[in-house]
Amino acid sequence: MDWGSIISQTLSALIGWEVVAYSLAAMGLNIHFGYTGLLNFGQAGFMAVGAYGVAMGISTFGLSLGMAVLFAIAFTILLALLLGIPTLRLRADYLAIVTIATGEILRLFFRSATLSEWTGGSDGLQGNPLFTQQFKNLNPYGGPLDVGPIFLTQHILWVITVGWVLVALGILVTWLLMRSPWGRVIKGIREDEEAVRSLGKNVFAYKMQSLIIGGLFGAAAGVIIALAASSANPDNFAPQYTFFAYTVLLLGGAARVFGPVVGAVIFVGALVFVDAILKGAMSDGLIPTWVMDGDQVGQVRFILIGLVLMLLMIFRPQGIFGDKKELQLDAR
Amino acid sequence: MQRRITRYLSLLMGVFALFAVVGASVPASAADDTLIGSIVDTNGAAVAEVPVVVTSADGKFKKKATSDAQGTFTVTTPGPGEYTAKVDAKNVPPGVRVPQDAKQGKTITLPSEDTVKLQLQLSEAVHGTILNQEGSEKTPVAGVQIAVESTDGSFSETATSDDEGKWIVYLPKPGSYKVTVDEDALPEGVSVREGTNSEITVSIGEGIQRALLFPMGKDDRQVLSTGDKALQLVVEGIRFGLLLALAALGLSLIFGTTGLVNFAHGEMIALGAIIAWAFNTNGVPFLLAALLSVLICALAGGLQEVGLWRPLRKRKTGLVAMMIVTIGLSIFARFVFQFFIGGGNESYRDYVIQDGIEIGPISLAPRDIWSMAIALVILVLVGLFVIYSRMGKAMRAVADNPALAAASGIDVNRVILFVWVMGGGLAALSGILLGLSQQVKFDMGFDLLLLVFAGVVLGGLGTAFGALVGSLVVGLFVTVSTLWIPPELKNVAAFAVMILILLSRPQGILGRSERVG
Structure with missing residues (x-):
């Protein structure tokens, strides 16, 4: 087995764009679920809106990169308002169903052949002109990064530079918000909505602000995915990606500022490592073909995700670094 | 395991088919450096105009060839050695499909008396x-x-x-x-x-x-006329709605008795179809396979309750936490299914090809009529059971107020176990019947889950009859709406209606308003 290549793949993945995307998506969920107690199952919808906002802004409507980013932000806020105004009064399980359905509606619209003129249909939007071109032109790096075991292409290097800056900003914003009076109210809503209301706070407005901020984090994750893959593809925003983001959040610990990043590093690192080990063992013939073949390796990682999510929730709902007292999960 | 047996069987059949055509199109002998191959379809007939790529083991030599009218292709190689011939799947003529083994290619060591035989499948x-x-x-x-x-x-x-x-x-x-x-x-x-x-x-x-x-x-x-078309769609919608209702009933009863929104319910649907498919393609007659599948899935539902949900309730795990556990279970089960049956569409061995029966302007395959009848009978039986039987009354009592039900001598855990067993069996039946009209696929349940939710929510969460009515409405709505909206957006309409109902009347069409917290 080529351990050098396995370690190289894993280390490159630890700082790669997937970690960035999962961190950002989970940071959004951290605001929604970890701090406010909103059970948002439609984070994939916010991610899709971010990705398509930028991709459609440039390719379909011919905006510049900066304008397209503003368009994506406006699009996200609009979604949060549309989603939030009617649903934030709902009970946790109803909110979950409504948000997952909204995410699916968005994905089906982005996928649909009827709108493919604007959205690219099920093939996704690679864009003509290429929507990543302006972003690529801004790339300050002259070549790929090849330091020791880590290898990153010029484009990905630029994407993750922007991505990690966003993650750092996100951490700072989350930390500042949560030690502010605003954050205390938000956490109060999570613990006892009625108590906060009785203190004269407008619970609905606070929830809405939380939904918008968390949604913007999700949209940022979508933008990173679209830039890294050079395409906005509807199937990158299937409901399961919301659940993967939840796994990330719960791994690191909900209601912890660094939880999502730690969770994303562990999540992606473990998946890439397991994948590489299995493929290595496969090519060495260590795993007989009647156990599994090359196609089945891809499924093992998802099986593991499902298992980890279940076990985490049963045995350690506060995650690896979380504080059990912070997390009042029963929202009924 | 099952998949492997099927694979070996089909390989064996392919070999037999090949024996039938050897001789017809194979030249007698070849020079040392000539690689000769033939391309046939599932029926053993030669396929012309198929592009083939021949590469040497070291990768230095690569040459393309195309099969002639006899299905034969010839490549002159640089000399003896190991060569692989594979079909260029992107450029095959219409009418044939390239199976995995022809895509991966066959290897031959030259000089050889043998020819490379590649078999293609016929496209539908x-x-x-x-x-x-x-x-x-x-x-x-x-x-x-x-x-x-x-x-x-x-x-x-x-x-x-x-x-x-x-x-x-x-x-x-x-x-x-x-x-x-x-x-x-x-x-x-x-x-x-x-x-x-x-x-x-x-x-x-x-x-x-x-x-x-x-x-x-x-x-x-x-x-x-549009009227006839609408009539056809209405009948198809009722069929779809009945199948949804089978799954929705279990989901709704589980929610009613335990308060749990089960995101893994879709996987129970898929499990039913997959087990029936596995039995059926390995020679068990379909009806027996379906019966076995329902029994196994009912057992699986019960085991789930005893092994997972009951201990979690005992630990006082919150409902939201349990909901996230069901999501983990759903992801886990879905990809275990894919691990075993692959990502493709599968169909049962029996009842696949049937001519439609004309009833007035409506055309229905006999299996569709049967599945509607079976679903209807089962739904009526379950409905009567919930209303009149002791267990049914106990179920409704637990749904209404678990503490009060327990205090009045009802064994709440036994009732919940019963609901899980029933839910597992009903979901399996729904999956089996759906597998008849569409295909069996590892994520067929998850694709359906939101529609089942829509049905349950529409009728009112936790009410058995609400689930039935809601599912019928959703089934009809999804199917008939294709008269006006593009088919790929038909689910959007159903989800939108579900959201509207949750917002305006969260207790559903038949639910009572005090149920809402």
Whole structure:
């Protein structure tokens, strides 16, 4: 087995764009679920809106990169308002169903052949002109990064530079918000909505602000995915990606500022490592073909995700670094 | 395991098919550096115009060749050694499909007496000849447009008949397809004969190329009116709604008795279809396979309750936490299914190909009528059970107020166990019947989950009859709405209605308002 290549793949993945995307998506969920107690199952919808906002802004409507980013932000806020105004009064399980359905509606619209003129249909939007071109032109790096075991292409290097800056900003914003009076109210809503209301706070407005901020984090994750893959593809925003983001959040610990990043590093690192080990063992013939073949390796990682999510929730709902007292999960 | 057995069996059959054609197209001997191969389809007939790539083991030599009318291809190599011949899957002529082993290629060590034999699968297709009948004389009609559309809306293509009146459309996969003659674009003086349909819905099994007849005559053409089309869709909608209701009933009862929103319910649907498929393709008759599957899934539902949910309730795990556990379980189960059966569409061995029965303007395959009847009978029985039996009353009591029910002597855990067993069995039945009309796939349950939710929510979470009514409404709505909206957006409409109901009347159509917290 080529351990050098396995370690190289894993280390490159630890700082790669997937970690960035999962961190950002989970940071959004951290605001929604970890701090406010909103059970948002439609984070994939916010991610899709971010990705398509930028991709459609440039390719379909011919905006510049900066304008397209503003368009994506406006699009996200609009979604949060549309989603939030009617649903934030709902009970946790109803909110979950409504948000997952909204995410699916968005994905089906982005996928649909009827709108493919604007959205690219099920093939996704690679864009003509290429929507990543302006972003690529801004790339300050002259070549790929090849330091020791880590290898990153010029484009990905630029994407993750922007991505990690966003993650750092996100951490700072989350930390500042949560030690502010605003954050205390938000956490109060999570613990006892009625108590906060009785203190004269407008619970609905606070929830809405939380939904918008968390949604913007999700949209940022979508933008990173679209830039890294050079395409906005509807199937990158299937409901399961919301659940993967939840796994990330719960791994690191909900209601912890660094939880999502730690969770994303562990999540992606473990998946890439397991994948590489299995493929290595496969090519060495260590795993007989009647156990599994090359196609089945891809499924093992998802099986593991499902298992980890279940076990985490049963045995350690506060995650690896979380504080059990912070997390009042029963929202009924 | 199952998949592997099927794979070996099909390999064995392929070998037999090959034996049948050896000799017909194989030259006797070859020079040391010549690689000779042949390409045949599932029936053993030669396939021409198939591009093949031959590479040496060290990768230095690479050459393309194309099979001739006898299906043979010849490549002159630089010398003895190991070579691999594989089919260039991207450029194969229409009508055949490249299976995995032909894509990966076959290896031969030259010099060799053998030829490389690559076998292709036949694509599913519908074809026909359009003939215009005047008196007893039949003349071919050119330029007739025939539209072929899969019933799930994922595929549509139009063919035009040639000078001999012939047309053919290759299909992406087995399944149910709607074939329509465009009556408005018929040549002058030609019309669809009165009393025959210009629209046929057919089920195409794996590797089947089916001929369809569209008789033409000088008589008045018959037009399928919007009313007839709507009627057909209504019947199909009721069928879909009944199958949804089977799954929704379990989901709703589980929610009613335990408060748990079970995101893994879709996987219980898929499990039923997959177990039935596994039994059926390994030789168990379909009805027995279905029965076994329902029993196994009912058992699986019970085991889930005893092994997972009951201990969690005992630990006082919150409902939201348990909901996230069901999501983990759903992801876990879905990809375990994919691990074992692969990502493709599978169909049962029995009852795949059936001609539609015409009832007035409606055409239904007998298996659709049967599945509607079975679903209806089971739903009525379950309904009567919930209303009149002791257990049914206990179920409703627990749903209403678990603490009070326990205090009045009802064994709450036993009731909940019963609900899980019943839910597992009903979901399995729903999956089995759905697998008949569409295909068995690892994520068929998850695709359906939100529609089941929509049905349950529409009728009112936790009420058995609400789930039934809500599912019927959703099934009808999803199917009939394709009259006006593109088929790929039909679920959007159902989800939108579900959201609206949750917002305006969260207790559902039949729910009581005090149930809402």
